Amino acid sequence: MKRIGVLTSGGDAPGMNAAIRAVARKAMFEGLEVVGIYHGYQGLIDGNMEVLNLGSVGDIIQRGGTKLYSARCPEFRTKEGQQKAIEQLKLNKIDGLVIIGGDGSYRGSMTLTNSGFPCVGIPGTIDNDIPGTDYTLGFDTALNTVIDCIDKIRDTATSHDRTFIIEVMGRDSGDLALWAGLAGGAETIIIPEETYNMEEVIGRLKSGSTRGKKHSIIIVAEGVMSGSEFAAKIKEHADIETRVSVLGHIQRGGSPTGRDRVLASLFGAKAVEVLLAGHGGRAIGIQNHQVVDYDMNEAFEKGEIMDSKMYQLSKELSI
Incomplete structure (x- = not known):
């Protein structure tokens, strides 16, 4: 192992820059x-890459987003695209x-990895939906962003005696909604993992x-659905009458919290150690406060990772 590559792919998350560093x-x-490697797998296919030095990753630990940029790459899903990526890895003498x-x-x-190029994954997503790790990079920052928004919206809700519906990110995972709802004192939390009863919500x-609330x-x-759709159901x-706030991509941005910066640093260093040990197809994570690496196939297992006890607690505290 003499030369390694690093890329970011998918949705950006606070802490990615700290991990690159x-x-x-x-x-x-x-x-x-x-x-x-710039622009994820697309950049790998196109050969859009450069050798980094110490200065290349200076002054980025505090920045949100990703210095290496990110992009969706349908081409990489094809055999032809994968072969182009492999050819670029060989051409640039990248060992891992x-x-x-x-x-x-x-x-x-x-x-x-299955084609002979060992890869190690670092979980970077605000959804906190990667099995095998208790937390993903960006989740803590996004959580605090949402909590801050809830607090501000509550000021207006109180001033106008209104019910506000806040739509947060989480296509398949409700962790961000659940944690933010519990921390923000929300009366109702609607997440993909749990069915909801509209009569209970109205009640x-x-x-x-x-x-007197x-x-x-x-x-x-x-x-689950958009905030506007849920508002229509309540009206029906x-x-x-309700008001809807869609937080959108504000949840992905911002300077990473101290927790995300530390996790990124630990994850990045561990990933290099795993490659140096000659291992590929491994994922980095944190389990019970310990940084670990594990078989990446475990990250594809779609088991129940949502904390159902926390969800029940949120209902008990919102009486």
Whole structure:
């Protein structure tokens, strides 16, 4: 192992830059050359890459987004696209890859590993939906962004005696909605993993109103339905007027929290160590406060990773 590459793929997440920095500097410390690959798998196919030095990754630990950029790449799903990527790896004498992204990025990583190029994955997604790791890069930052928005919206909700519906990201995973809803004191949390009962939702709103409560906050994960759709359902069932706020891509941006910066640094260094040990097809994660690497195939297992006890607690505390 003399030269390794690093790329970011899929949706950006706060902490990706800190992970790029950690990969590059740990590799350089170990005497390796590091190649930064731009625009994810598309950049790999196109040969859009350059050798990084210490200065290349300076002053990025505090920045959101990704210095290496990201892109969707349908071409990489084809045999022809994969072969182009392999040819670029050979041409640039890259012996191994660190890939920062979500499960889609991991699947590409396994394709290259099975073709003889060892890859190690670092979980970078605000959805916190990668099995095998307790937390993914970007989740903590996005969580705090959503909480801050909830607090601000609650000020207006209180001032106008209104129910606000806040739509947050989470297509298949409700972790962001659940954690933010619990931390923000939301009265109702709607997530993909749990069915909801509209009569129960309406009952909670009316119960609060009866005891003098002046406002309510409802968190809806986008994977269930849009905030506007949920507002229409409430209007249909109880003729309760609501206001909708869609947080959108603000959740992905911003300077990473201290927790995400530390996780990124630990994950990046561990990824280099795994490659140096000659292993590919591994994923980096944190389990019970310990940084670990594990078979990447485990990250494709779609088991129940949502904390059902936390969801139940959110309902108990919102009475």
